[in-house]
Each structure stands twice: as structure tokens, then as C-alpha cells.
Amino acid sequence: MAGVVTSARLVARTIPARAAREGSGDAVVRRSIGGYELKRFDPFLLLDDGSSETGKAGFPDHPHRGFETVSYVLQGAWKHEDFGGHKGNLEAGDLQWMTAGRGIVHSEIGDPSRGKSRGLQLWVNLSSQKKMIEPRYQELKSRDIPEGVKDGVKVRVIAGEAFGIKSPIYTMTPTMYLDFTLDPGSHLQQPIPLTWNAFVYVIEGEGVFGSLTSSPAKSYTLLLLGSGDGLEAWNKSSKPVKFVLIAGQPLNEPVVQHGPFVMNTREEIEKTFNDYYSYTNGFERARTWRSENARGFSS
Template sequence: MEDQNTSFAKPRQVVEKIVALIEEEGPLVTLRGHLKTFDPFIMFAEFAVLSPAGFPYHPHRGFEAVTYMLEGAFCIQDRDGHKGVINEGDVQWMTAGRGTVHTETSAGDGENIGVQLWINLPSKDRMIKPAYKEIESKDISQVESAGVVVRVIAGEAFGVRSPAYCQTPTMFLDFTLKPGARVDQRIPEPWNAYVYVVAGEGVFGEPDAPSAARHHVLLLGGGEGVSVWNRSAEEPLRFLLFSGQPLEEPVVHKGPFVMSSQKEIEESFEDYRNCRNGFEKPEQV
């Protein structure tokens, strides 16, 4: 599959390749992550959770989180009564805004695997009303051509647009390339972008670049778009492409909160401890 113009005058290259290391591991939960801040992205992680484990009730404020299931199912329930179950291929868009308290637990048998991306909010929107939206796999737009399948989770690719609304303009695409396939994907030139390899092995940016395999995070430099090749004769390549418009604002991330200053972070912890300003009665879940 090729975009309308694959001859990028300014092609994006891989400027940094990192292995997403295991940050937390237990008998039932494995968390593998990277990307502390790459404007507008705050954090990215792949999780693997065995039933009946999960993440107990915890607070968030000041950002949006996207949870996308690769295998199994996950249940996310907040203190206000929202309960959403996302299965393989489903996505949940959570706007923490001024404050939410929720739990995330496995909802499928065996291993439940997904990814979660934290997206910064503009400072003027940090304290908006919290919101949750689940999008089922069947409602996610998909295009297939010339050995390439792309699922458009957020943003637009090849003339197909996602139904998801993003407070911060964001692109989130799930690509699968059959053996020997190539894709050229345009990315808005001012936006930051990176790739996470889910399965297989591929070449990103330029034909003679070193290949990248499962669990690699690839930060892309500036340019009009990125080209990807699956050189394998047998194995498909699956990768996630994230891109977002930089906010270019001060940001401080500590624990479950993302704010614009250290003072606001301290106020967030104080609000949560005192059950106020968006964290009223968090124990009543």
C-alpha cells in the first residue's frame, strides 16, 4: 500500500532505537514501557496480565490515556459508576481531566495483553470533566491493500478517518505487513512520531537501515512521512505508529498526575488525599 505521493522530499528517519524494558514484573503482571516525555506523549507501556490480576483503584489527572487490547480483555471501572470492557482489537479513550479514580482488571481467561499511551492535555484543558469512551473493534476503520492492513485508531490514514476525538491532535495506527510488503505513511510534518514493534521484524526509515524487532521503540526524526519494509519471506510485521502535535508547554509528570508545574502536582496529591476538586469520595467505588 502506498500513499498518494511516496516520494517524500523530507523522509523521516529513525533517530533513536530503544528496547522497551520490563519495568514491573510479578507472578501475574508484566509491564514493559518507555517514553517518559516526547511531546505530546507522556508515557507508553505494554502490559500482560494473567486473570484475575490487574491494577487496583488509583487516581489520574491532567492527561488522556488510550488503552488498546492486543489479546484477551480488560475491564476499566471508575468511582462514578462507568464500567467498560474492551476485548481484543477494542480501544478505550479515557480523559482524566480534573480527576478520575478507576481500576483496571483482566476480564479474559489466560494472558491479557494490551498497550496504553498517555497523551498530554493542553494546560487550558487539564481540569475539564473526565470522560470515557469505548470503541469496539468492528467500529475501527480498516484498510487492506497490497499486503498491508492498517487499523485507524486515531487520526487518518489513506483517506480513512477514525471516529475517535482527541483533545490533543493525535495519530494512532496499527499496521500489519505481510512478508515482502512495504508501506509509506504520511505524517503531519510538525508532529512528533514514534513506532512500537509488536511482532516480526522490519526496516524503518530507509532501505539500508538496521532492522527493528519486537519490543523496539523507534523515535522518528522530522519529515513528511515514514517508509517501512518487511524483508522477511515468512513472518508478518506488526507495528504501532503514534504521532501527535507538540503542545510546547511546560509539563511535569509524577506518578498518576500530569500537570504544568511542580506546584500543581503537589496540589493534585493534596486534593486526592483530601477527597476534593475532582477526587470527592474516591473510596466509594
């Protein structure tokens, strides 16, 4: 067990991640947060489970302001590039934590030479005091993500702490992001700060969450957790179950979102559009920049 939980959080709501075409190529996105069933879950704005059968999928040059994007590659590989000259490759198990802050334009393009791809992207809101900070990146190769194993439970500590292991990722909005794999017959107890919102997203297999008498949750399912000091989970099946536990400190601030821009007021959104289309106040480099990835990609 990862820790002592005295009041386990029960599942308050179950949301299936519904598949839809998005981006270019054969990208399929299953969205559980940010869709019509759950617009947001403070401080989280979006959770996408994206995949491509061929790896030829892409999200060409597009902007962000006011939040962070967390990209976690499960299979295949992706190329990324931004207007500040930052570029690289994300392969299976790698993580990118991008703080868009006052503004960034970037591209994310699949690498078809690596075959089928799958990954999660989480959007984490920033407080009003941090929305206009300078953009920054934190990246971890798969080998550098801390891991622990205990009693048939494996954890990859992407953000926060589990099994006494801490992630090197600094979160602007306090966040826990843990990737668990439970072997058949195993049991997990993972503490969660009492005041944080938390959810589970099942990636593969099926598990029981919150109460031993709960119905098993299968892959592509998001479970919103109620109040309590932690999560209890069991694997009563004959195969491993893989899921992420994500929790964060609510900001309790107004949210005004228009696509890739997330601010606190309508006036701030209008100013963001003006900044973007006039190439000012953080978007200056967007005037002439076009990504190499996008130029080499066709749907």
C-alpha cells in the same frame, strides 16, 4: 501505499522496551516511554506494553489528572471501572480513550477466564487549558475500529487518518494512532504532519523503517522518528510484521509529573495532592468509592 511521502523520516533513536513487574498478579510491563531511557516525548508521557501469562493481573483503584490514557487490547480481556459509575469490558482489538482531565479514580483488572493477555497503554498529555476539563470516555469495540487493506498492508485507524479512512475518535491533543500489519514483501508510505513528533513501536515480527538500508527492528522496540513528511516501512522477512505508528502535535509546555498526576507547575502538583487527599475539586467521589473489580481481586 497509503500516501505520497517525499521526505521520509529516518530513525533517530532506538529504545528497547525493558520488562519489569508492575501492578498486582503476574503483570509484566515493558516501558519504552516514561522510563529512565526516555522520560517523555512531547506530547506523549508513557508507552507501556503490558502482558500476563495467566490473565490474572491488575491495577487496582488509582487516580489520574491532567492527561489522557489510551488502552488498546491485543490479547485477552480486561475489566475497568471508575468512581463515576462507568464500567465495562475490553476484549482483544477493543480501544478505550479516557480523558482524565480534572480527576478520575479507576481500576483495570485482567480477566483470567480469557487466558493470556497483552495490551498497549499510551499516555497523552493535555494542554494547560484542558487539564482541568471534565473526565470523558471514548470506546470502540474491535468491530467498530475502521480498517483498510491495500497492496499487502492492513491498517486499523485508531486515531487520525490513513488510506483515506478517518477514525471517529476525537483527540484533545491532535494525535495519530495507526495499527499496521505488513505482509512479507510489502511497502508502506504513510504521511505524518511535518511539525508532529512521531514514533513506531514494533509489536510482532520485524520490519525496516525509514530507509531501505536500515537494520530490521524487532518486537518490543520503539523507534523515534526524525523530521520529514511521513514514514516509509518495508517487510523484508518471511512473516508479517505488526507495529503501531503514533504521532502527535507537541504542546511545548512545561511538564511537572508526580506518578499519575501531570501538571505544568510544582504548585499545581501540590494542589492536586491536596485535592486528592481531601476529596475535593474533582475527587469528591473518591471518599467512599471502592471498585468491585478490586474487591474481587487478590494477588
